[in-house]
Amino acid sequence: MEEFVDRAIEYASKMGSYVETSYLSSERNTILMKNGSVSATGYSKDSGLAFRVVNSSISFASSNISDWGVIRGEIDYAVRRSKIPGRNTLSEEKSYRDSWEVAERRRIKDVPLEEKLSILKDIESLLVKEGIQMRILAINDNIEEGLIESSGGMSIRHRLPKVSFFAMLGFMEGGNFEQGTIELGYSGGYEAIDFWDLNNRVQQEAKALKKAAAAKKIPPGTYDLVAGPEISGIVAHESAGHPSEADRILGREMAQAGESFIKKEDRGMRVGSDIVNLVDDPTIEHSFGFYKYDRDGVPARKRYLYKKGLVNEFLHNRESAGRMGEKSNGASRSSEWDKEPLVRMSTTYIEPGEYTLEEMMEDVKNGIYMRSFTEWNIDDIRFNEKYVGREAYLIRNGEVFEQIKRPVIETTTVKFYSSIDAVGKDLQFSAGTCGKGDPMQGVDVWMGGPHIRLRDVYVR
Amino acid sequence: MMDLNKIYEKVSRVSDQAAVKKVTSRTTQVRFSNNAIDITNTWNEELVTVFLAQGKKTFSFDLRDERALEDTLNRAVSALKGIEENNDFVSLNDRKNSYRTKGNRDEKLRLLNPQEFVNSFIDQVKPFFKRVGGVFYSRSISEEIATPFNSGSQGQFGIEFVARAFNDKDYPVQTSFMSSSDEDFPLLERQGEEIIDLSRNVRNIREGEEGKFNVIFTPLCFASIVSYTIPMASAFQVDSGMSMFAGRLGDRIGSSIFTMYDDPLEDSMINAKLFDDEGTPAQRTPVIEKGVVKNYLHNFSTAAKFKTETTGNAGIIAPTPWQISVEPGNESIEDMVSSTKKGVMIVNTWYTRFQDYREGVFSTIPRDGIFYIENGEIKETWRSIRISDSLLNIFRNTEGITKETKKVKWWDETLPTKSPYVQVADVNISRSR
Numbered sequence: 100m101e102e103f104v105d106r107a108i109e110y111a112s113k114m115g116s117y118v119e120t121s122y123l124s125s126e127r128n129t130i131l132m133k134n135g136s137v138s139a140t141g142y143s144k145d146s147g148l149a150f151r152v153v154n155s156s157i158s159f160a161s162s163n164i165s166d167w168g169v170i171r172g173e174i175d176y177a178v179r180r181s182k183i184p185g186r187n188t189l190s191e192e193k194s195y196r197d198s199w200e201v202a203e204r205r206r207i208k209d210v211p212l213e214e215k216l217s218i219l220k221d222i223e224s225l226l227v228k229e230g231i232q233m234r235i236l237a238i239n240d241n242i243e244e245g246l247i248e249s250s251g252g253m254s255i256r257h258r259l260p261k262v263s264f265f266a267m268l269g270f271m272e273g274g275n276f277e278q279g280t281i282e283l284g285y286s287g288g289y290e291a292i293d294f295w296d297l298n299n300r301v302q303q304e305a306k307a308l309k310k311a312a313a314a315k316k317i318p319p320g321t322y323d324l325v326a327g328p329e330i331s332g333i334v335a336h337e338s339a340g341h342p343s344e345a346d347r348i349l350g351r352e353m354a355q356a357g358e359s360f361i362k363k364e365d366r367g368m369r370v371g372s373d374i375v376n377l378v379d380d381p382t383i384e385h386s387f388g389f390y391k392y393d394r395d396g397v398p399a400r401k402r403y404l405y406k407k408g409l410v411n412e413f414l415h416n417r418e419s420a421g422r423m424g425e426k427s428n429g430a431s432r433s434s435e436w437d438k439e440p441l442v443r444m445s446t447t448y449i450e451p452g453e454y455t456l457e458e459m460m461e462d463v464k465n466g467i468y469m470r471s472f473t474e475w476n477i478d479d480i481r482f483n484e485k486y487v488g489r490e491a492y493l494i495r496n497g498e499v500f501e502q503i504k505r506p507v508i509e510t511t512t513v514k515f516y517s518s519i520d521a522v523g524k525d526l527q528f529s530a531g532t533c534g535k536g537d538p539m540q541g542v543d544v545w546m547g548g549p550h551i552r553l554r555d556v557y558v559r
Numbered sequence: 560m561m562d563l564n565k566i567y568e569k570v571s572r573v574s575d576q577a578a579v580k581k582v583t584s585r586t587t588q589v590r591f592s593n594n595a596i597d598i599t600n601t602w603n604e605e606l607v608t609v610f611l612a613q614g615k616k617t618f619s620f621d622l623r624d625e626r627a628l629e630d631t632l633n634r635a636v637s638a639l640k641g642i643e644e645n646n647d648f649v650s651l652n653d654r655k656n657s658y659r660t661k662g663n664r665d666e667k668l669r670l671l672n673p674q675e676f677v678n679s680f681i682d683q684v685k686p687f688f689k690r691v692g693g694v695f696y697s698r699s700i701s702e703e704i705a706t707p708f709n710s711g712s713q714g715q716f717g718i719e720f721v722a723r724a725f726n727d728k729d730y731p732v733q734t735s736f737m738s739s740s741d742e743d744f745p746l747l748e749r750q751g752e753e754i755i756d757l758s759r760n761v762r763n764i765r766e767g768e769e770g771k772f773n774v775i776f777t778p779l780c781f782a783s784i785v786s787y788t789i790p791m792a793s794a795f796q797v798d799s800g801m802s803m804f805a806g807r808l809g810d811r812i813g814s815s816i817f818t819m820y821d822d823p824l825e826d827s828m829i830n831a832k833l834f835d836d837e838g839t840p841a842q843r844t845p846v847i848e849k850g851v852v853k854n855y856l857h858n859f860s861t862a863a864k865f866k867t868e869t870t871g872n873a874g875i876i877a878p879t880p881w882q883i884s885v886e887p888g889n890e891s892i893e894d895m896v897s898s899t900k901k902g903v904m905i906v907n908t909w910y911t912r913f914q915d916y917r918e919g920v921f922s923t924i925p926r927d928g929i930f931y932i933e934n935g936e937i938k939e940t941w942r943s944i945r946i947s948d949s950l951l952n953i954f955r956n957t958e959g960i961t962k963e964t965k966k967v968k969w970w971d972e973t974l975p976t977k978s979p980y981v982q983v984a985d986v987n988i989s990r991s992r
Contacts, residue, residue: 437602483990
């Protein structure tokens with residue numbers, strides 16, 4: 100349907116103060132294994148056209164029907180809807196004409212189905228050998244290609260290949276059950292498998308799961324906490340990334356994912372200790388949420404959400420920036436061709452500091468080392484949150500001792516970040532699908548950080 | 560426009576069995592926040608999904624453009640050579656089936672203008688709140704399927720409406736409506752009054768307390784609980800082992816007053832079905848009946864594996880629930896509140912996550928109205944609490960169910976559900992420290 104982009108923009112450009120037409124296609128392959136059996140092998144090429152028209156309000160329309168009459172009808176309908184009063188401000192931005200792509204060292208199109216299957220079968224054998232009884236494994240690849248043009252002269256073409264792996268594992272012994280998930284994502288080709296060190300990563304998870312099933316709960320109380328990169332990542336995503344999304348701050352998600360404890364006027368407010376820096380950066384090479392230009396055609400850049408423990412910068416698309424009278428910082432994304440662009444994260448992380456893990460540990464008398472999490476959630480202003488440890492250990496006098504069962508932290512964003520007294524120099528990322536919007540849009544993200552140390556955390 | 564029969568004909572030439580489904584949908588959505596419309600979205604889409612099998616080897620693909628069929632079929636044929644047999648696949652449903660006709664009328668709902676409705680709703684509730692936001696969906700879907708054994712078509716029109724309003728102390732309440740029937744039109748018109756009435760309960764706002772409480776779940780809140788429960792009854796999920804229903808068929812897991820159905824025959828709800836993705840007639844399936852796990856949800860192949868009959872829930876790869884009905888009881892909500900000595904009524908919840916699928920151990924975050932009740936009266940309104948418990952405890956401790964039900968659907972947190980108010984004893988409430 101890409102052939103209709105120019106025609107649609109030419110037809111519509113005089114019918115709105117701003118008009119934008121986009122073509123997006125996603126070509127996906129999926130293999131799913133359940134307990135050793137190949138349950139599903141699938142392919143899809145999902146593509147279509149979307150139009151955004153701004154007049155008295157904003158109207159967004161989409162269609163995948165390859166018929167100019169239908170497309171013209173959708174544009175006309177969107178134009179009519181856009182004349183009904185509502186909000187209609189987009190920030191003024193420079194219009195770029197460019198194209199970009201992410202390189203693949205091992206091209207997705209060159210990897211046969213049999214090879215992808217053998218990747219999963221190797222993992223399956225490894226897990227069977229480890230005695231993991233419940234195994235759901237999936238490998239996916241996706242080549243996204245798009246072209247966006249606007250009445251203001253913007254024209255951006257892109258090609259973005261991605262590979263991802265998902266595992267859900269369950270282990271049962273003596274009536275004790277533990278579950279775990281592994282999510283990995285990479286922008287690029289099948290060199291991802293080596294990049295992830297996939298087999299070792301899965302093996303480590305399997306061993307930890309088995310130990311966790313036999314582990315014992317600890318008595319509730321106040322402990323020092325050393326949290327691994329997976330914990331840093333989820334905390335960064337949930338309690339720095341989401342509350343910094345300007346559309347939430349403005350209330351645009353008020354009936355769905357909610358708002359933010361951060362208000363418009365809160366830049367400079369203290370939310371953590373002064374060694375805490377939180378970043379969202381779409382430009383990290385091969386990151387799962389990578390892009391060079393956002394969905395509004397604004398160049399991507401690194402953003403400091405919290406700097407030295409203070410609220411610093413919000414994530415903006417043109418709509419939220421326009422409403423706040425600011426410039427966009429390139430955080431506009433949509434998950435598929437037929438979804439409106441929203442303010443989204445990309446790679447959100449706690450910026451590394453000075454400490455080694457050993458230095459952090461040696462100063463802990465009575466603590467917990469939490470490497471990964473299972474259940475978690477956070478309230479709709481991103482303030483009250485819960486993280487349940489999946490792989491976690493006791494620390495006594497600087498030494499890591501036995502594995503413990505599902506320690507629970509229920510805390511607040513400010514309390515968590517204010518309790519951090521040491522930030523590690525390491526940095527690791529894990530992948531996720533961030534959900535937001537109505538209809539729900541799941542976008543690929545990385546989240547991460549270094550090991551961090553928190554003092555006096557209540558754990559049950 | 561894609562032609563189902565032509566696609567089926569080409570697909571069936573290269574497969575032993577094929578199921579082709581075409582979904583055509585037209586949706587208008589109005590999103591609003593802080594008393595103004597943010598955006599109007601429209602979708603005009605066609606999607607064809609194809610499942611094909613050669614012996615026990617299976618492959619599926621989606622098609623957005625019929626011109627891509629030849630290429631995609633070549634890809635499928637080549638993939639089938641390279642993949643292993645799918646041990647979970649037995650066959651598509653090979654019986655010749657006939658289908659019922661739907662009984663709902665929806666002419667009035669179809670005539671609603673979404674933007675006008677939203678603007679008039681905002682005008683109605685604005686004097687009572689600092690700000691209101693929400694979403695209105697009007698969606699028309701038609702579906703056709705073809706398999707070697709069956710063919711059919713079905714359609715459904717539906718409205719979804721959700722509003723969340725914040726009072727002058729910035730405390731939110733929420734209402735939700737979903738229907739495919741003109742009979743419910745008056746209830747849609749009442750959504751403004753409903754959210755205003757709900758806000759009248761908001762008083763003495765404070766941080767909530769930890770402990771075990773008698774909880775009254777409103778229909779919206781209980782819909783969320785059962786929406787996280789029923790997918791675990793899918794035979795795919797049970798077979799994987801990651802389900803609280805695994806190994807519990809026939810076991811009592813809940814109170815004898817609790818019954819929950821997958822209910823595609825309720826035509827006044829937006830996901831009513833005549834048949835599933837392999838042409839099996841849709842049916843009302845009790846998943847938990849009087850507290851006992853009665854059925855898993857099956858397609859033809861999972862039913863063969865579990866040595867039972869299909870329940871008409873294909874998903875050919877994984878059976879899926881359609882929409883939920885919780886059996887009403889005999890109580891009234893007024894009596895339920897007035898007989899509560901110490902308890903909490905919870906209007907809505909979100910962010911439900913599990914640490915243990917086998918035992919259903921989860922937590923979820925109540926919102927949009929947490930009303931603390933003492934001696935039969937709402938005394939306070941709480942925030943910042945969490946339910947940290949297990950589904951097994953919730954169903955086991957269910958003590959009261961109202962006659963009154965409501966059809967709800969909210970965002971991705973609830974499936975289309977018809978639920979009463981449900982009272983549960985000893986629910987564990989936790990909070991941040």
